[in-house]
Amino acid sequence: MNPASDSALIIDNAHKTYKNGFTALKGVSFDVKQGEFFGLLGPNGAGKTTLISAMSGLARLTQGNISIMGYDTRKNPNQCRMSLGVVPQELVFDPFFTVREALQFQSGYFGIRKNEAWIDELLAKLNLEDKASTNTRNLSGGMKRRLMVAQALVHRPPVIVLDEPTAGVDVELRQSLWVFIEELHQQGHTIILTTHYLEEAQMLCNRIAMMKHGELVALDSTANLLKSGQGIRVSLLLSAPLPAALQKWCVPSEGENTVLQLDEYAQLAYVLSTLQYEKVEVKNLTVLENDLEQVFLQLMHDDKKGVVAC
Numbered sequence: 001m002n003p004a005s006d007s008a009l010i011i012d013n014a015h016k017t018y019k020n021g022f023t024a025l026k027g028v029s030f031d032v033k034q035g036e037f038f039g040l041l042g043p044n045g046a047g048k049t050t051l052i053s054a055m056s057g058l059a060r061l062t063q064g065n066i067s068i069m070g071y072d073t074r075k076n077p078n079q080c081r082m083s084l085g086v087v088p089q090e091l092v093f094d095p096f097f098t099v100r101e102a103l104q105f106q107s108g109y110f111g112i113r114k115n116e117a118w119i120d121e122l123l124a125k126l127n128l129e130d131k132a133s134t135n136t137r138n139l140s141g142g143m144k145r146r147l148m149v150a151q152a153l154v155h156r157p158p159v160i161v162l163d164e165p166t167a168g169v170d171v172e173l174r175q176s177l178w179v180f181i182e183e184l185h186q187q188g189h190t191i192i193l194t195t196h197y198l199e200e201a202q203m204l205c206n207r208i209a210m211m212k213h214g215e216l217v218a219l220d221s222t223a224n225l226l227k228s229g230q231g232i233r234v235s236l237l238l239s240a241p242l243p244a245a246l247q248k249w250c251v252p253s254e255g256e257n258t259v260l261q262l263d264e265y266a267q268l269a270y271v272l273s274t275l276q277y278e279k280v281e282v283k284n285l286t287v288l289e290n291d292l293e294q295v296f297l298q299l300m301h302d303d304k305k306g307v308v309a310c
């Protein structure tokens with residue numbers, strides 16, 4: 001590690017234009033400190049995987065620099081490779097290996113010979129022990145996903161990037177995966193996570209970057225992003241259907257409650273007086289907390305950029 005750097009990752013003005021002329025990254029810059037649990041969020045096509053590919057050396061930036069644990073990806077590719085473990089989105093395996101062989105092969109790729117103790121630990125932590133001798137082509141999707149996680153960790157990298165690690169993983173496994181990742185985080189690993197499950201990002205990440213069309217549109221602590229959510233949401237249990245005059249604020253919700261998204265508290269007074277006038281009784285009223293999904297949707301539908309504190 002470069003002792004001068006306390007950053008696990010520095011993205012400096014990253015641009016990427018693919019051969020077909022499409023520009024997927026338009027000058028992205030941010031810094032992830034060592035030990036952070038960092039979220040990289042954005043809708044499909046925002047450029048997250050392109051950025052991760054550039055970190056791991058699979059894609060070359062058209063302009064800009066990336067450094068990992070103080071090492072430049074172009075000047076020190078080997079140190080970067082050793083410092084980084086990427087769990088990719090795509091499930092790719094050599095179908096002729098068993099689970100254990102795949103992990104042994106991956107260890108060899110990093111020049112690590114005696115890795116059995118750590119491989120056993122990874123198999124146990126990821127509930128793959130009884131699949132150690134199973135051929136990778138005979139694993140279920142969720143098991144393959146767990147093997148991808150194990151493969152990314154064979155060299156105990158200080159920086160771990162997880163590109164949608166819970167896609168296609170059932171609830172129980174998802175939870176056990178997060179316990180394990182949280183354990184690695186507690187041990188000092190830097191975790192960078194992309195996910196479309198925003199409640200996971202809200203629960204796990206200390207800081208979050210949001211991307212849209214190859215640009216950063218927000219970068220702040222999770223707490224500050226939650227505070228930045230505009231408007232208020234109220235959940236109402238009503239004695240009769242919502243009057244037509246209030247339908248414009250109604251947002252989809254589960255259960256029998258009606259949820260309204262309002263711009264300001266003054267509108268709540270109007271809602272209550274309209275309900276009273278229409279003789280609709282309010283049996284229960286709850287002001288809902290902002291959640292990351294709401295902030296995300298606001299930012300994605302907003303033309304303004306919300307890039308804030310680093």
Ligand SMILES: Nc1ncnc2c1ncn2[C@@H]1O[C@H](COP(=O)(O)OP(=O)(O)OP(=O)(O)O)[C@@H](O)[C@H]1O
Nearest residue numbers: 018020022024042043044045046047048049050051
């Ligand atoms: N090899 C390529 N050649 C041309 N365009 C590409 C290539 N790879 C990706 N793109 C385009 O770059 C954009 C960003 O893609 P990328 O996979 O980085 O997005 P993403 O944020 O990871 O999306 P998702 O959430 O769907 O994984 C998309 O419009 C995609 O079609």
